[in-house]
Amino acid sequence: MKRLLSYRLRRAAALFMFALILAAAASCAASKDTSSATINVYNWGQYISDGSDGYIDVNAAFTEATGINVNYMTYESNETLYTKLKTGGSSYDVIIPSDYMIARLIGEGMLAELNFDNIPNYQYVDEQYKNTAFDPENRYSVPYTWGSVGIIYNTKYVKDVTGWEALWNEDYAGKILMFDNPRDAFGIAEFMLGLDINTEDPASLKAAADLLVAQKPLVQSYVMDQIFAKMQREEAWIAPYYAGDYLLMVQENEALAFCFPEEGFNLFIDAMCIPANSENKEAAEAYINFLCSPEISGQNLDYLGYSTPVSAAKEYMSEELTQNEVAYPSEETLERGKIFLTLSTESTQLMDSLWLEVKTTDSSGSYLLWGGIVIVVIAAALVLIMIMRRKKLAKRRAGYKK
Amino acid sequence: MRAFTRAFTVLILIFLYIPMIILGIASLSSGTDVAVFKEFTLNNYGELFRDAVLLPLLLNSVILAVSSSLLATVIGTAAAVGIHRMSGRLRSITMTLTNIPLTNPEIVTGVSLALLFAFVGRAMKTNNVMGFLTLLIAHITFNLPYVILSVLPKLRQMDIHLSEAAMDLGCTPIQAFFKVVMPEIMPGIISGALMSFTMSLDDFVISYFVYGAKYITLPVEIYNYTKRPLQPKIYALFTLLFIVILLVMILMNILQARDIKNRRRIRPPDIISKLRRAGS
Numbered sequence: 001m002k003r004l005l006s007y008r009l010r011r012a013a014a015l016f017m018f019a020l021i022l023a024a025a026a027s028c029a030a031s032k033d034t035s036s037a038t039i040n041v042y043n044w045g046q047y048i049s050d051g052s053d054g055y056i057d058v059n060a061a062f063t064e065a066t067g068i069n070v071n072y073m074t075y076e077s078n079e080t081l082y083t084k085l086k087t088g089g090s091s092y093d094v095i096i097p098s099d100y101m102i103a104r105l106i107g108e109g110m111l112a113e114l115n116f117d118n119i120p121n122y123q124y125v126d127e128q129y130k131n132t133a134f135d136p137e138n139r140y141s142v143p144y145t146w147g148s149v150g151i152i153y154n155t156k157y158v159k160d161v162t163g164w165e166a167l168w169n170e171d172y173a174g175k176i177l178m179f180d181n182p183r184d185a186f187g188i189a190e191f192m193l194g195l196d197i198n199t200e201d202p203a204s205l206k207a208a209a210d211l212l213v214a215q216k217p218l219v220q221s222y223v224m225d226q227i228f229a230k231m232q233r234e235e236a237w238i239a240p241y242y243a244g245d246y247l248l249m250v251q252e253n254e255a256l257a258f259c260f261p262e263e264g265f266n267l268f269i270d271a272m273c274i275p276a277n278s279e280n281k282e283a284a285e286a287y288i289n290f291l292c293s294p295e296i297s298g299q300n301l302d303y304l305g306y307s308t309p310v311s312a313a314k315e316y317m318s319e320e321l322t323q324n325e326v327a328y329p330s331e332e333t334l335e336r337g338k339i340f341l342t343l344s345t346e347s348t349q350l351m352d353s354l355w356l357e358v359k360t361t362d363s364s365g366s367y368l369l370w371g372g373i374v375i376v377v378i379a380a381a382l383v384l385i386m387i388m389r390r391k392k393l394a395k396r397r398a399g400y401k402k
Numbered sequence: 403m404r405a406f407t408r409a410f411t412v413l414i415l416i417f418l419y420i421p422m423i424i425l426g427i428a429s430l431s432s433g434t435d436v437a438v439f440k441e442f443t444l445n446n447y448g449e450l451f452r453d454a455v456l457l458p459l460l461l462n463s464v465i466l467a468v469s470s471s472l473l474a475t476v477i478g479t480a481a482a483v484g485i486h487r488m489s490g491r492l493r494s495i496t497m498t499l500t501n502i503p504l505t506n507p508e509i510v511t512g513v514s515l516a517l518l519f520a521f522v523g524r525a526m527k528t529n530n531v532m533g534f535l536t537l538l539i540a541h542i543t544f545n546l547p548y549v550i551l552s553v554l555p556k557l558r559q560m561d562i563h564l565s566e567a568a569m570d571l572g573c574t575p576i577q578a579f580f581k582v583v584m585p586e587i588m589p590g591i592i593s594g595a596l597m598s599f600t601m602s603l604d605d606f607v608i609s610y611f612v613y614g615a616k617y618i619t620l621p622v623e624i625y626n627y628t629k630r631p632l633q634p635k636i637y638a639l640f641t642l643l644f645i646v647i648l649l650v651m652i653l654m655n656i657l658q659a660r661d662i663k664n665r666r667r668i669r670p671p672d673i674i675s676k677l678r679r680a681g682s
Contacts, residue, residue: 040615040616042615044626045623045626045627045628046627050454050455051454052453071615071616073615073618074623074626074627075626076625076626076627076628087516087517087520087611088520088523088524088529089516089519089520089523089529089530089531089532089536089612089614090529090530090531090532090533090613090614090615090616091529091530091615092615225628225631228631229437229631233437233438277529279529279530
């Protein structure tokens with residue numbers, strides 16, 4: 001028994017030591033990373049060619065070319081990125097937010113000015129993606145991809161889509177999907193009303209919200225990435241979404257088509273920036289420079305399906321993609337595209353609360369009803385059980401007394 | 403009535419496990435669509451094991467779960483022994499305090515830990531404090547109550563005179579703890595460790611707030627993938643994770659069942675001989 005005990009103890013101690021060593025090794029590895037050249041890249045999930053399906057592994061290629069290691073992390077929305085940067089406690093060297101978020105970060109002094117001497121490949125970036133509305137003097141950002149939001153529809157059920165009003169067409173009631181985020185949803189309503197999509201006028205926002213409420217009875221559901229499955233399976237016929245993702249969907253279901261609405265549509269640019277607290281600015285600039293080179297940009301975006309801001313990169317992409325009208329619309333179409341800018345805090349809050357109203361009006365009645373019924377039934381059952389118990393107890397007590 | 407309760411149990415079990423079964427089936431299908439089963443294939447599993455991104459992350463999660471659950475077990479057992487010896491009022495206060503992380507909304511724990519770490523990082527003049535260490539501390543924090551709660555009942559079941567007897571027979575208090583008390587409460591320690599291992603392996607909310615540029619766990623990374631539809635190899639990964647957790651839970655139940663059996667069979671002479679040997 002004694003031997004067994006000490007064996008157990010020894011084993012426990014060994015395990016414990018093992019854990020400590022692991023922890024020490026991990027923290028050592030972490031501290032080593034900062035001393036040698038390693039950059040922390042923070043990008044959207046699944047937003048870089050990672051070597052799958054025979055495409056290029058961009059990060060590995062970068063390490064091979066420059067000797068700088070890449071520590072690659074991901075986030076799922078601009079807002080997550082913002083919170084992570086704002087909370088502090090972790091420093092990133094390259095981040096890839098979208099247009100309106102870049103404007104916000106610049107406004108709050110959270111980005112470092114780039115040294116364009118270290119980014120010679122910037123010369124390949126097309127003029128139209130320089131000096132954009134969110135970074136007018138182009139001091140903080142280098143574009144990574146761009147794309148547009150349009151209407152995806154199934155040609156079997158839906159005919160002649162030209163503008164956003166198709167999403168309000170009663171013939172398609174119950175087969176319409178809608179964005180599940182306020183900015184994109186309000187943008188669509190504002191295009192319909194002929195308003196500026198960056199308006200901060202409360203009356204205009206209210207009008208857009210009213211339009212969204214009017215659409216609500218026709219909408220099957222408010223979704224983001226479930227759009228893929230629903231459209232491919234033809235559970236829904238028509239939905240607004242990103243052009244790059246349409247190209248993935250059409251591979252699964254050939255009946256799908258894409259339309260750039262005539263009222264105008266959102267054009268987004270995701271661009272590479274360096275946070276103000278970056279500790280490896282030069283290495284980060286080398287990374288940005290690498291991603292801007294036509295060869296890398298071409299191979300990377302060939303995999304992603306989004307559009308490249310570097311025209312020279314098209315040489316390295318499949319012709320099928322570069323000739324595609326959806327990925328690279330004509331200049332005439334592009335003129336209708338509008339970029340989201342950051343809104344003031346008050347306007348964002350107003351939009352959020354209006355959006356909450358849109359999503360909870362009318363059907364909320366039935367939710368409340370069902371929730372109420374369930375609660376009442378449970379409460380009634382509980383009360384009944386308690387009464388029965390009391391009676392039983394009383395009976396038993398009466399029995400004892402006898 | 404009996405048939406009814408049986409049917410009810412079966413129904414509940416179906417509701418509980420049907421999502422996992424569907425996930426398992428989807429992981430064996432060749433299409434990307436969950437609703438349509440195309441044909442049987444193990445390709446998703448093959449692709450998963452060739453994946454250069456997900457596997458290191460899985461290793462990250464496992465390292466974190468193992469080290470945090472071991473440390474939490476050591477600290478938690480010590481805490482449980484201390485709490486066990488406390489007197490009434492103090493004990494109930496301490497129990498309430500240790501149980502708060504258990505009942506506190508995870509998001510509150512996560513945000514407050516993140517703020518604390520950021521604050522400490524600023525005080526230490528580094529802006530890279532988030533990483534393995536912060537994740538480890540956070541995971542130990544939420545694992546502790548589970549260990550304490552599974553060790554304490556074992557201490558209560560134990561004959562309080564055992565360690566006194568051991569000391570009468572010549573043990574020092576520390577020897578008495580390691581030779582007599584610890585083997586008695588071992589089942590509680592093991593189930594606490596297994597419980598905290600599983601909690602730590604699948605934690606998302608708290609990790610989401612305290613991960614940093616250097617270290618990320620699998621659940622957090624997969625959440626970041628949800629802007630686009632999940633690849634089928636992730637279904638395969640989830641199925642495997644579910645099976646691992648299931649095995650750990652079954653192991654835990656077997657250990658507990660064995661413990662109960664042993665307890666029934668315990669013979670006084672056995673304890674006396676154990677004490678005698680421990681004292682010698």
